[in-house]
Amino acid sequence: MGMVDIGEFALSDREFTRIRQRVYKIAGISLSDAKRTLVVSRLSKIVRALGLPGFDAYIDFLDHGGSPADDQAFVNALTTNLTRFFREDHHFDHLRTHVGELIARPQRVGKGGRPRLRIWSAGCSTGQEPYTIALALLAAFPDLGRWDFRILATDIDSSVIARAAEGIYPAGELNGLSAQRQALFERGPRGEVRIPSAAREVITFNLLNLMAPWPFKGPFDAVFCRNVAIYFDKPTQGRLFDRLGEVLAPDGFLYIGHSENLQAVSKGFKLVGKTVYQRKSITTARDAA
Numbered sequence: 001m002g003m004v005d006i007g008e009f010a011l012s013d014r015e016f017t018r019i020r021q022r023v024y025k026i027a028g029i030s031l032s033d034a035k036r037t038l039v040v041s042r043l044s045k046i047v048r049a050l051g052l053p054g055f056d057a058y059i060d061f062l063d064h065g066g067s068p069a070d071d072q073a074f075v076n077a078l079t080t081n082l083t084r085f086f087r088e089d090h091h092f093d094h095l096r097t098h099v100g101e102l103i104a105r106p107q108r109v110g111k112g113g114r115p116r117l118r119i120w121s122a123g124c125s126t127g128q129e130p131y132t133i134a135l136a137l138l139a140a141f142p143d144l145g146r147w148d149f150r151i152l153a154t155d156i157d158s159s160v161i162a163r164a165a166e167g168i169y170p171a172g173e174l175n176g177l178s179a180q181r182q183a184l185f186e187r188g189p190r191g192e193v194r195i196p197s198a199a200r201e202v203i204t205f206n207l208l209n210l211m212a213p214w215p216f217k218g219p220f221d222a223v224f225c226r227n228v229a230i231y232f233d234k235p236t237q238g239r240l241f242d243r244l245g246e247v248l249a250p251d252g253f254l255y256i257g258h259s260e261n262l263q264a265v266s267k268g269f270k271l272v273g274k275t276v277y278q279r280k281s282i283t284t285a286r287d288a289a
Ligand SMILES: C[S@@+](CC[C@H](N)C(=O)[O-])C[C@H]1O[C@@H](n2cnc3c(N)ncnc32)[C@H](O)[C@@H]1O
Pocket: 026, 027, 028, 029, 079, 080, 081, 082, 083, 084, 087, 122, 123, 124, 125, 126, 129, 154, 155, 156, 157, 160, 208, 209, 210, 211, 225, 226, 227, 228, 231, 257
């Protein structure tokens, strides 16, 4: 395809291949040719800040002298973090209407006889997804504060996790939401959107690469992994969805993005709604085959 030169540095085919291989190996992200311009604009800033002559020198530096912080900056620059509050809102309606059956199961009674509910937002970006889960459930279940309820929210990108943990968003962030939904949020002195403490308190934000080993076993009653697997190739998606099945409780729900599907890996799941899957409680001989 030749050279792309819209930033300070030109990107050769060879350099693009090296960058692609590197981000695939670390994060499972498959960069298409269409991402060349984005790669140049995002990585040029880093190359310039390091005082390096170009992308080849940058990849050499990452391979031989770079620190974990340099690797993190490389990954942060190549993730796509688009998200919003109440995105694909049918998922939150589905969760709300099924929470009753999730907590009714005997094995979900937690400490002190309180209902136990565990949800994972995997690839949470700047936090709108886990905050929406918390706000929607707090509004629907007034006694939720007394439950043993936790949301784990993780992402590979350290900059989005830091922003998510702050829980403060620009004033326009709620544009397009109904007045009823907007009323779930608080406003700061300059009109900025603030997440109420009741929602912040139930969420733990952590840095986590979905391609790496996970430091927990679950079980989660619901996993949101939406608009994350679109960046992965089919084999990587297959392995990820299999692993998500392993940390989901029997009958737990997996919510995926509007353009995604489980296809061949859906053996352990059944489709129960629009991009909503439920982990089968009993594996039949046919499933296992
Ligand atoms: C488009 S956002 C989706 C955010 C949210 N789930 C939603 O649907 O609105 C995709 C997120 O996946 C994260 N991501 C990509 N590869 C990842 C990986 N290997 N491990 C963890 N997170 C990853 C990105 O950093 C990004 O924040």
